[in-house]
Amino acid sequence: MRKERSGAELIRGVLDGNRLALARAISYVEDDHAGAREILDALYPHTGRAHLIGVTGAPGTGKSTLVTALTRSYRERGERVAVLAVDPSSPFTGGALLGDRVRMTALSGDPGVFIRSMATRGHLGGLAAATADALLLLDAAGFERILVETVGVGQAEVEIAGTAHTTVVVEAPGLGDEVQAIKAGVMEIADIFVVNKADRPGVERTVSALEMMLEQKRGGPRTMRHHGRAMSVTLPDPAQVENGWTIPVLKSVATGGEGIPAVCERIDAHRVWLQSSGALTLRENARILYTLEKMVDAALRRRIGQTLLDARMTELVVAIRQRALGPHEAVDQIVGQIIGL
């Protein structure tokens, strides 16, 4: 039996860096628990200190091992590290946890490391919104580095990675076709490329392919990080500032730790650049706007779900099936009900 704790207790616990309180608070967020809101509101003023590092890449690139190696490096410097593994495909696969076994063995027992996997618990919740809330909790708990690991195979994942301050995209040799497949989305969000498994044949080809794509991109127009149309209208255009950062292509063998110091150094350099160039403010704007959009969407979806559960829906469905009512007319009625017209 889990003991129920009061909101005030959990808030204090998270601020004190208490692991159990933090775990419980994240579960509240995942489960849409009624108590989550009070905790999030109270903790928000205590956030904004953590460096959010997104790590994304296709399955097989060794991104979990890289995350583990980075975590170790930060720990050697005495920094507290949280790892949030987000798997957007999990409602489908039943919740495969990203590389958790690898990490558990390597990092277990270290009180300065907190590892958590996130999965959607139902369509309506919204993984992006839940992830944003979990990041908020980890930030409030005082973790200096938060590594957000996502599988880079689709748009949702790319977008989650894109909400980080610094995004590391992991590649591996011998996945040649895939470089092509992912470049459209991933080229837009990468701050740093790491070609992991660099002891395998074909590594130079992968590096050159990435460098060629980066070269082409530099020549063309830059349309980075416009999460939703809103960005370009009401907020300054990040593209004007972000030209000051040169995206590096690094090599690593994460299992042996080779190349990891250079990856850490570039991540640090990116953070320094974000702060000195003013890009950090723009990224924060984009992150906030993107998160708001997802949260508003989740809130409205919850209302849609409730409305569709309404007994009156059965009548609408039957009327539509019998062609007495068009679906768009029904949508007008439902939207009217949701927005209280």
Add this chain to the structure above:
Amino acid sequence: MRKERSGAELIRGVLDGNRLALARAISYVEDDHAGAREILDALYPHTGRAHLIGVTGAPGTGKSTLVTALTRSYRERGERVAVLAVDPSSPFTGGALLGDRVRMTALSGDPGVFIRSMATRGHLGGLAAATADALLLLDAAGFERILVETVGVGQAEVEIAGTAHTTVVVEAPGLGDEVQAIKAGVMEIADIFVVNKADRPGVERTVSALEMMLEQKRGGPRTMRHHGRAMSVTLPDPAQVENGWTIPVLKSVATGGEGIPAVCERIDAHRVWLQSSGALTLRENARILYTLEKMVDAALRRRIGQTLLDARMTELVVAIRQRALGPHEAVDQIVGQIIGL
């Protein structure tokens, strides 16, 4: 220059089966044209005659070739056929059209065949909602069979296929791992399995794997086609009726036409079963409810987009960044604005 046509002209044109009018009306739907709504409302009473056949499968299974072969068979019987190719991944890849080149060569010039590719034109539109509207138009235009082709690699695609009356899932030998990967979602929606490219080695292994999975499924609980929680609450449970259909595993070599008559025969048998068992009504309920959910979601997303474009958003973002306002408090304000509180 395209001539502007009045709504009444387009409505008449679609009902007459005029191809240009139909193409224009579908473009209206894709583009969220102001005139789309009038057309859809007027045509809806003229729908409900078409047999909607979903065809889904991973890339490389030859599903476009199978769709072409099925189309030919229906044409030989004198039936009018529409093919709607839906590619949910297209905002990412830039709009690769499913097997269009294959089909164009094989079927071009036949006035009884209409082929169209759908893609999302922006995040907010909602591919599922646009697809539902396009199906409505094709149905009103008098096509007896409408083949909806989707790439079966994720959840959205599976759901689109699941809105058909009869869903054909295409597999191919030698994609062994993939059978495992897709089974979770695809097993739930398949009415008929076709192992295409059956002249390749390993065909019997693929057939047995599918049959084994079906056997396991028959032993376990059946939770088919509950699109959203609403189904199980307000409408009769389809699982009670759908036990009367045995999902077959067929073999074909679509390029040579082998096995195609058997696939056609099973599709026909499924339709007869749907009608005689009463399952058709339940599927129509599920289809309508699913479509309504997507359409309501799309309508509300449009409102979110408009609200986020509001100049006041900049203030909210700045307040959040400065930790003067929590994101959830901002969401309350935005939702309040959207629903007019």
